[in-house]
Amino acid sequence: MRKVLIANRGEIALRLIRACRELGLPTVAVFSDADRAGLHVLAADEAFRLGPAPATESYLRGDLILDIARRTGADAIHPGYGFLSENAAFAESCEHAGIKFIGPPASAMRALGSKTRARQAADQAGMPRTPGSVHGLASLDEALTVAANIGYPVMLKAAAGGGGKGMRAITSPADLPSAFTSAQSEAERAFGSGEVYLEKLIERPRHIEIQILADEHGHCVYLGERECSVQRRHQKVIEEAPSAVVGPDLRQRMGEAAVRLALAAGYTNAGTIEFLVDPDQNFYFLEMNTRLQVEHPVTELVTGYDLVHLQIRIAQGAPLPFAQQDVHLRGHAIECRVYAEDPDNAFMPSPGRITRLLQPGGPGIREDCGIYEGWVVPMDYDPMLSKLIAFAPTRELAIARLLRALDEYVIGGIRTNLGLFRRILRDPDFQTARIDTGYLDRLLASGLSSRPEFSQSENGAEGSAVPIIATAAAAIFEATRPTPVTPTAPPANAWKSAARTEAVRDFNGKARS
């Protein structure tokens, strides 16, 4: 491997470029018109424009990306997550072009990519799954029969699904006909396939997933689990490793089942098998993600392995440098997905200029981040800004460390969900790990704002003092505010503006009264 093209953007592109640099591999970045000023362009050795901002005209243009790879002499492509990462046709085009796709072979992606086919593969690998159909439902009549057999409540899901689209919980036969039609059309619109299937609804499940790594010589290991039960509308918000409810025995059973599935499908490179775990610790196969996951850092922290390094080594044809018995978990890691969205306003997206950025640091804090002060967060892609991850010897200390880091973190100019994390991390149910996939939606429905009350104290001051401190600070900012230039004022004069800048700098009260 001589050079790696990074077919992604944002924090993950930067994370991949860093790994390549550590391994001495030159990188090629690609960017859309919205990302010319992106950090990944700056960090890579070479960077080439793909096209206009919409992903369909840039990051999803596999043909253009392959073209750039050929032109630059890149002989490997890392797709990151999202975009082309689970596109079997793209992986195949890479194979045909003689360019290494850093991920599984197209055949394994096809075998596991559709949820119904993955359920068939699970059966062959002897992996427990939720009761229900393993093929798309041909008609409403078939749906009614399957549902009656497995018993209500049931879940209707899109075979090509993801992100909760085309998904319906159904409690009685009367609700099935309308849900069947609407789920089909929603899936058709979102994924171009209206195939839906039914499975038994697991009540209050926890979302727990197993990270696997498979080399191209038939070795496969599992790197423990991640718990991602804190979700909003089926989107993960907080992930952690290990799970508070998974002991060595359950971990081994889930891990071995995951490895069997991967080996049976001819899977190589990094992958994740997602499970639902019910309150009685039964686990059920949910789906397989055939790529590096957003939340891979928590696994890296508790295992000590760099997953991107290992992905690259596997793609280079090297055997796994360790065996299953070498994998040990140590400590606890928790990740917050920091989004440009406003939790106080229906989670409305909040793209725009980051006018102020103070980033946390110190012991046990990792920030995988693709933003900087002055960067304009584009409206064209998903709203993730960064991932804030804390690592500590225990879950309790990891929570304390995250709360400490959140207090250091300031992102100004746009709205973010930082306040929501403070609230979750202080919630007694989260602190005692009494969580399931419905936990966050229930917390949000309880109506409390993610904004802290003024009664909450700030750095030792009594809560009631917060408005006074804020007023004092605002008053000082107002008193030193530069006189504005009105639109009718004559053109700015360099002497005058220099003097004004000086006046602002001379903050300590001498210049103004």
Place this chain on the structure above:
Amino acid sequence: MKFDLEIDGQTRKVDISPSATSGQWQMQIDGEPVEADACLLRPGVLSLLVHGQSHRVVLDADLANASANGDSADPALHLGAHRIEWRAEDPRSFRRRRRHAGTDGPITLKASMPGRVVRILVAKGDTVAAHQSVLVLEAMKMQNELKSPKEGRVIDLRVAPGDTVSSGQPLAIVE
């Protein structure tokens, strides 16, 4: 220097003056004396000592640039876990403006976020009910319906499907 500060919805009377010592400020907040020691670490980042308690106060944006960038939002500061907006009612302040305008006369529907206009659900001349959806705006893979601020007639539509709009940009006028 005297002004009213509206902090998080509550108005406070402030009388502030710098002391002879650099960085020291004397003020009265609603008649209560407060002494503060302020040090600007870098633009927008203030170290504030009040009665020996140390606070970091961070401005969202430089006040001088806010108007230059056409940013109409109120200034905001970060204090611990709090994000607090304020507005000064000062005769010297250019930011002084009418608040709580009534619902009489034409009202402009403005973009609540930067985004792309996906669909327009009304035509010029249509009558709309209060809170009726007027158009759909998309950003970051999320679609949001923008609703009419009042009952009335759409007298102007300023955008077309596919247009990119910035936050606060006028989209439609309802009379």
